[in-house]
Structure formats: C-alpha cells, structure tokens
Amino acid sequence: EAFNAAVAGAGALNAFIVATPEKAMEAAERVDADRAAGRDLGPMAGVPIGMKDLFATEGVPTTAASHILEGFVPRYESTVSQNLWNAGAGMLGKLNLDQFAMGSSNETSHFGNVVSPWRRKDGGDTDLAPGGSSGGSSAAVAARIAAAATGTDTGGSIRQPAAFTGICGIKPTYGRCSRWGVVAFASSLDQAGPMARSVEDCAIMLGAMAGFDPKDATSLDLPVPDWEASLSDDLRGRKVGIPREYRMEGTDPEILESWERGKEWLRDAGAEIVDISLPHTKYALPAYYIIAPAEASSNLARYDGVRYGLRELPVDAAGKGAGLQDMYAATRAAGFGDEVKRRILIGTYVLSAGFYDAYYNQAQKIRTLIARDFEQAWAECDVILAPTTPTASFPLGDKTDDPLAMYLNDVFAVPASLAGLPAMSVPAMLNGDGLPLGLQLVGKPFDEQGVLDAGLAIE
Ligand code: GLN
Numbered sequence: 001e002a003f004n005a006a007v008a009g010a011g012a013l014n015a016f017i018v019a020t021p022e023k024a025m026e027a028a029e030r031v032d033a034d035r036a037a038g039r040d041l042g043p044m045a046g047v048p049i050g051m052k053d054l055f056a057t058e059g060v061p062t063t064a065a066s067h068i069l070e071g072f073v074p075r076y077e078s079t080v081s082q083n084l085w086n087a088g089a090g091m092l093g094k095l096n097l098d099q100f101a102m103g104s105s106n107e108t109s110h111f112g113n114v115v116s117p118w119r120r121k122d123g124g125d126t127d128l129a130p131g132g133s134s135g136g137s138s139a140a141v142a143a144r145i146a147a148a149a150t151g152t153d154t155g156g157s158i159r160q161p162a163a164f165t166g167i168c169g170i171k172p173t174y175g176r177c178s179r180w181g182v183v184a185f186a187s188s189l190d191q192a193g194p195m196a197r198s199v200e201d202c203a204i205m206l207g208a209m210a211g212f213d214p215k216d217a218t219s220l221d222l223p224v225p226d227w228e229a230s231l232s233d234d235l236r237g238r239k240v241g242i243p244r245e246y247r248m249e250g251t252d253p254e255i256l257e258s259w260e261r262g263k264e265w266l267r268d269a270g271a272e273i274v275d276i277s278l279p280h281t282k283y284a285l286p287a288y289y290i291i292a293p294a295e296a297s298s299n300l301a302r303y304d305g306v307r308y309g310l311r312e313l314p315v316d317a318a319g320k321g322a323g324l325q326d327m328y329a330a331t332r333a334a335g336f337g338d339e340v341k342r343r344i345l346i347g348t349y350v351l352s353a354g355f356y357d358a359y360y361n362q363a364q365k366i367r368t369l370i371a372r373d374f375e376q377a378w379a380e381c382d383v384i385l386a387p388t389t390p391t392a393s394f395p396l397g398d399k400t401d402d403p404l405a406m407y408l409n410d411v412f413a414v415p416a417s418l419a420g421l422p423a424m425s426v427p428a429m430l431n432g433d434g435l436p437l438g439l440q441l442v443g444k445p446f447d448e449q450g451v452l453d454a455g456l457a458i459e
Helices: 002-009 021-036 079-086 135-142 159-165 199-209 253-268 281-302 324-335 338-351 357-377 403-408 414-419 448-458
Strands: 016-019 048-052 090-095 148-153 168-171 191-196 239-243 272-276 383-387 423-430 436-443
Touching (some): 079 090, 079 148, 090 135, 135 191, 148 168, 159 168, 159 423, 199 423, 239 253, 253 383, 253 423, 281 338, 357 414, 383 448, 423 448
Parallel strands (some): 048 148
Antiparallel strands (some): 016 090, 148 191
C-alpha cells in the first residue's frame, strides 16, 4: 500500500514502465520466513529495488522503453537480476529509460520522458531532466520511491543521471557484471551497476550483482571482493590524479568549483593530489559516437518483426499481404524511435565498405590510445578525480532538437567507458540554483575498492 501510494504520489515522475509491488512483497515475506526459520539472510534481504527495463525479467514485460519490444515477456531472467533476487532483493517494478539506453535525458523513451524530482530554487514549475539513459532509476532513487535501482552504463548512463539527481552510481570494470539477459546496446561497452543513495549502499549492491558468468563470453573470471567490508575513507598513501585535459571550455564554473572542493576533501582524507595528463581525451567523444552506434546497428538487427514484440504486416490496396522485406521495413519504421534510427544509420554508415577505414577503424585506434593514456596515468596515481558532467541538469526539451548538444553531456564519462575502467559519480554540492552536481572517480582495472573509498571520502 505504501508503495502504491508512493507511486501514485510520484506518478508525475513517470519513473516506472511496469509496477510489480507484489514481487517486492514476496521478497519481504521470504525474508520473514527465512528469519523465522533461522536461515541466513542475503546482503539485500527484503530491500525493494527498481529494475531498469533493459534487464530481462522472467514473466514481466521487458521493453527497453521501445515500441518494437512492446508485448515481449521474457521466459528467462538476466543473470544480474537473478543475482539480486538470490541476495534477497525484491522488485518494485521496471524503470523507464531512454529507448535502448540511447540518450542522456530519458526523453527518447517510447513511454514518455521521466521528470526529475528536483526543481530549481527559483525555477517555478520547470521540469528538469533526470539524466539518461538510466533516468527512471535516478528519479526513483532520488525521490525515495526505491531504496536502490539497477542501471546500465555504456557511455555514462549510470554516472550522468546519478550526478543530475544527487545520488551515487558506479559502473564497475567491464566484465564484472554479466551482460547475459541485458538488452544489448554496444556490447564492448555495456556494463550494469547499482544506483543508490550512498556509497555504502552501492558497495553492497554491486557485491550482489557482480560475479563470473559462463553465459557471458566477456565475463571476468575473478572473485568478487567484499567491497563493503573493506570500505574506508582513510586515503593516506593514495594518490589522486587530476587530468588537465578535463578542464574543457563550456564547463560550468560551478562544476569547476566542485572539482576544487573535491580535491580538498580528498586531501583532507589523506590523499596526495597530483596533476596528470590524458592527452587523447578530446577524441574520446567522437570515437564513442562511432563505436557505440556501430555496435548498436549490429545488435539491433535482431528486431525484425519475427522474433520479438511488434510485427507490422502491411497490406496493399488490393488486400495482398506484404513480403518479408516489407514486414522488416514496416516493423522497424514503426517500432524504432528517431534516436534509435539515427544510431542505426550512423552505425551502418561507419561500418560500410567505403567508410570503414575513415571512421570505424580510426575510432578503434583512438580507443586504444585512450586506454593507453590511462595505463600511463596509473604510474602516477591510484584514482582519478574529475567532474561527471559539464553542467547540472537542464530543463526537459532543451536539447531534444540538438543531438550534438545532447551528446556533449557525455564528454567526461566516455573515456572511462572506452577503457573499460570502474567509474563512479558521487554527489558533491548544490549549485546556485539548488541543483546537485556530481564528481567522478575513475579507478584502475578491477579496483572498484579504490573508487568506492575515494567516493566515501567525498560523500
Ligand atoms: N548518453 C550516451 C548515449 O546516448 C550513453 C548512453 C548509455 O550509457 N547507455 O549513447
């Protein structure tokens, strides 16, 4: 009842695509039964969470916020969501997102935009973007509807919405969380992670989500450390790198101020602050917007009107049914939104025989250079501190007609994605409009602990 009231009260946020309060209740009852029977309780026992609607959930519609997957009800459960249920968590519902996780404001969803629970101090009724693509997740956690939520991050989709809504979110090292059962966007970049109110909650939830999975060929066959148990904000002996190339034009002065404060907090926690260089940073965004659409164009080829969800069968004036190609075309024309079509077109273009060398191949080389930048930086520091985004949240509708302005939001997030590194956003301060600003911590491969510890010192 409390959940239903919360959802009704927060209905204006449009954070949920499907509500499943009965699932959260079942989990709570299981916990009661386990407790009564003296059985061990999992680390997420009874915790009501939201599930980004990109994770396949058995018997519960899974849409990726698209029309083309409407009506698709998986007969299997994603590994990450199964891990969470095994740890005792319960599902409040499937959370809204940008369609196929493509976007930075949750405005590309087929089910309408999500509204951030935040308002500008003197901004009247202006609705703000919750960030994207995990905008339902960030809004639900920030509005206290869900204790925590899953997110996925291909080029910032956990960190940017966390920053926009004043919560924490961590994208682990690529391979930590299984991609099995997660609707694929760009497979070499996609990673799941937790979004929650505190660094500690993220540590607990990531521990429950992560782990080797033979069903994902890129899954890391490494033990999952107990990040929560080792959490410490004593940073003596650790070096924090400040990448000079992240001082970019167009960055809000208040973001730069939060960065300065972040340095002080980490220094107060015992860390040594060092200047570092990541020389290829400025090429990361263009490389990302070649590689991610290229992979998306391949991944999205499976939505053909035969295997999943929507099927459009055009009939001509004489009532004659269409051929297979017509069905593909009609299904995709009706089923994919504009941003998804834009990505597919860019992706097929950069992969085409005539342009492959000029675009895709170049982008892959840049990706290697970016990864190398970070490898060299680790000789000088243990963790990197940078802003999460160049600005605070913006009004809904502000950037919908300008894809490039929207893509620029990801400028600080994509380098860590291209390099597969663990990266987290933690709330730093409120700006003059009373809106949250986030700071980003990027760590060495497999060193989620270093990221979480520095996050704890800032939180
Ligand atoms: N905003 C980025 C994009 O649109 C990142 C999305 C994501 O991480 N899923 O591609």
